Amino acid sequence: MNIYEQKSRNARDTWIIAGLLILFFLFIGAGFDYFYGAGMSVPVFSIAALSAGLISSFAGYMSGDKMVLYSCRAMPLDLNDPKQRQWQNVVEEMSIAGGMPLPKTYIIDDPDPNAFATGRDPSHSSIAVTRGLLGALNREEQQAVAAHEMSHIKNYDIRLMLIIAVLIGAIALASDWAARGFMRGRGGRRRGSGKGSGGAVLIIMAIWLVTAILAPFLSRIMAMFVSRKREYLADASGAELTRNPLALASALDKISSRVDPTRSINQGNAHLCICDPKGSAVGFREGSFSDLFATHPPIRKRVEILKSMAYAHL
Amino acid sequence: MSVLWIALGVIAVLILWLIAVYNGLVSLKNQVMNGWKQIDVQLKRRYDLIPNLVETVKGIMKFEQDTLTKVIEARNKAMSAQGVADKAVKENALTGTLRQLFALVESYPNLKSNENVAKLQEELVSTENRIGFARQFYNDIATKFNISREVFPSNLVAGIFGFKAAELFEIQDASERAAPKVDLSLK
Numbered sequence: 001m002n003i004y005e006q007k008s009r010n011a012r013d014t015w016i017i018a019g020l021l022i023l024f025f026l027f028i029g030a031g032f033d034y035f036y037g038a039g040m041s042v043p044v045f046s047i048a049a050l051s052a053g054l055i056s057s058f059a060g061y062m063s064g065d066k067m068v069l070y071s072c073r074a075m076p077l078d079l080n081d082p083k084q085r086q087w088q089n090v091v092e093e094m095s096i097a098g099g100m101p102l103p104k105t106y107i108i109d110d111p112d113p114n115a116f117a118t119g120r121d122p123s124h125s126s127i128a129v130t131r132g133l134l135g136a137l138n139r140e141e142q143q144a145v146a147a148h149e150m151s152h153i154k155n156y157d158i159r160l161m162l163i164i165a166v167l168i169g170a171i172a173l174a175s176d177w178a179a180r181g182f183m184r185g186r187g188g189r190r191r192g193s194g195k196g197s198g199g200a201v202l203i204i205m206a207i208w209l210v211t212a213i214l215a216p217f218l219s220r221i222m223a224m225f226v227s228r229k230r231e232y233l234a235d236a237s238g239a240e241l242t243r244n245p246l247a248l249a250s251a252l253d254k255i256s257s258r259v260d261p262t263r264s265i266n267q268g269n270a271h272l273c274i275c276d277p278k279g280s281a282v283g284f285r286e287g288s289f290s291d292l293f294a295t296h297p298p299i300r301k302r303v304e305i306l307k308s309m310a311y312a313h314l
Numbered sequence: 315m316s317v318l319w320i321a322l323g324v325i326a327v328l329i330l331w332l333i334a335v336y337n338g339l340v341s342l343k344n345q346v347m348n349g350w351k352q353i354d355v356q357l358k359r360r361y362d363l364i365p366n367l368v369e370t371v372k373g374i375m376k377f378e379q380d381t382l383t384k385v386i387e388a389r390n391k392a393m394s395a396q397g398v399a400d401k402a403v404k405e406n407a408l409t410g411t412l413r414q415l416f417a418l419v420e421s422y423p424n425l426k427s428n429e430n431v432a433k434l435q436e437e438l439v440s441t442e443n444r445i446g447f448a449r450q451f452y453n454d455i456a457t458k459f460n461i462s463r464e465v466f467p468s469n470l471v472a473g474i475f476g477f478k479a480a481e482l483f484e485i486q487d488a489s490e491r492a493a494p495k496v497d498l499s500l501k
Contacts, residue, residue, distance in 0.1 A: 082432065089440035096352065097447035099345070099455065139439075243450070 006233055010156040013226070014163050018057045021167045024215060025053030028174045031208040032181060053170070060166030061159075065118040065126055068165060068272065072264045074106035074128045083134045087142060091127060094146040097241045098154055103127045112262040113137065113255045116272035117149035117158050125153045130262060137251050144248035148238035148274055155237070157230050161272050164223045171219045178212035227271035228297050235302055239309055249306040256299040275299065335471040342459040346480045349452035353483075356444040357392075357405065363441060364389045364412075367434045371415075374425050378418055385411045402483075405445075412438065449483045456480035 029049025036045075060067075077084045088105055095102045103117065106128040113133035119125030127149045137145065152158050239245035255275045262277035270277050368382050388411045392404040416435065419425050426432070459480050463472040 082429075082436065085433070086436055086440075089436065089443075093440060093443045093447050096356070096444050097451055099349065099352075099451045143443075241447075 006155040010160045014160045017160065017163050017167060021057050021170060022050065022053040024171060025049040025174055028178050028212055031178065035205060056166060056170045057163065060163060061120055064162040064166050065120065068118050068269055069106055069126060069128060071269065072108050072128065074108050077105045077107055086139065087129060087134055090139065090142045090146050094143065094150045094241060098150050100150065100154060103153060107131060108264045110262055110264040112258055112260045114262040114265060114277055115145050115149055115274045117152045118162055118272055119153065119158045120162060121156065121159060122153050125158060136254050140244065140247040141251035141254065143242050144238060144244065144251045145274060147241040148234050148248060150241060151234040151237040157234065161227065164226060164271065165269055168219050168223055172216045175212045175216050178209065182209055223271045231297055231302065232305065235306060239306060245306040245309040249303045252299050252303055332471060335468045336475065339462065339472060339477055342462060343477065346456050346459050349455045353445065353448040353452055356441060356448050360441045360445065361389060361393055363434065363437055367438060370430050370434055371419065371425060374422060381415055381418060385415055453482050456482055
């Protein structure tokens with residue numbers, strides 16, 4: 001699969017995910033209407049939930065990148081600092097290599113090395129990097145990291161990931177409403193009256209509630225799945241920009257050798273980063289269970305693939 | 315009657331295809347030209363940086379006036395060079411003298427620790443990289459253009475409208491062409 005196919009697939013997946021988000025809100029709203037909205041002529045809850053879904057996906061699309069950056073306390077670069085000046089240069093070099101507009105650059109005051117890109121398209125994109133990364137990596141390795149992030153921007157991974165970040169947040173919220181609403185309205189007016197027998201209503205209610213409660217969990221798993229697949233491609237096309245896969249391999253080695261978590265980046269944004277900010281040894285374990293819950297493929301596998309790319313050119 | 319419609323349909327499809335291929339080629343050609351301009355932008359950046367660098371190191375590198383003069387001369391020659399081939403040769407000469415200068419800076423501890431020199435050095439390293447990446451991007455996009463110009467059936471369209479092949483940027487300096495040393499110590 002190349003970057004152009006990936007781009008159109010990402011466009012499709014973005015619509016699917018935004019659709020899922022809106023459907024989920026509708027589902028929660030419809031449930032409220034069904035159980036508690038008996039006296040009302042219009043499905044108030046459905047309409048409210050639908051608009052919440054639409055607004056949150058649109059707001060996420062337009063300014064989700066700012067929210068993500070704000071939540072990690074990312075600051076614009078200080079170009080008088082030699083290290084940050086160098087990083088700015090590296091990013092500019094990579095935008096030239098990719099023939100792309102220059103992304104905005106941010107720094108996060110965190111000692112653990114990590115980086116992520118966000119935004120809705122190449123003209124509205126940002127790259128954030130931790131202070132730790134600038135200290136730990138040499139110029140070539142920084143270049144590799146910038147190229148990796150630039151590839152996420154180029155093939156619109158960032159847009160998809162942004163919508164997913166919004167989805168995770170919004171679903172957690174909606175699920176919370178559903179659970180609270182259920183607690184408060186227990187034994188609601190609907191029970192035993194109207195459509196069907198009491199048993200059927202109970203079953204529908206149970207399904208609704210279980211879906212609402214499991215959704216945040218499922219949305220996390222989906223985010224992890226979607227993000228993991230994209231890391232290999234970003235590694236490969238990043239190496240195509242620098243023509244230096246070994247630099248990315250050694251950058252990943254260095255980043256993953258620091259086992260401390262990146263505290264400034266919360267789990268909701270984990271799928272954006274170059275390496276899992278959880279920072280535990282998860283990245284090294286392999287196997288179906290840890291794979292299911294990892295936002296990133298095992299570092300060792302990524303490094304192996306990059307090295308094989310380098311030797312293929314010898 | 316229906317034969318006529320079918321014939322019209324085929325012609326319409328052909329025309330649409332022609333338009334699509336032609337527009338695709340034009341868009342690629344413009345990207346190629348833009349890629350070429352980007353190289354110029356980066357070369358200009360280098361011309362602007364060099365006098366600053368020379369000015370900064372001049373005081374300390376008293377015994378290296380020769381090298382400094384060479385750098386300035388190479389810069390002026392490269393700036394006034396005409397034509398792609400001539401430009402490439404002069405630019406490579408300039409790259410060579412800059413490398414010499416950086417090698418010399420390494421042997422002056424008080425220069426290496428000088429903040430302004432370090433800053434300028436970073437800017438020049440970055441400029442060298444930008445020139446390299448701008449050329450790489452130009453070659454990538456020019457290759458893409460050349461491929462779509464030559465493959466069947468879009469070569470027919472390219473032929474009708476006379477699209478010329480884009481020239482690739484090649485390494486002029488024999489020493490640069492030599493295979494780079496590969497460091498296998500990286501584990």
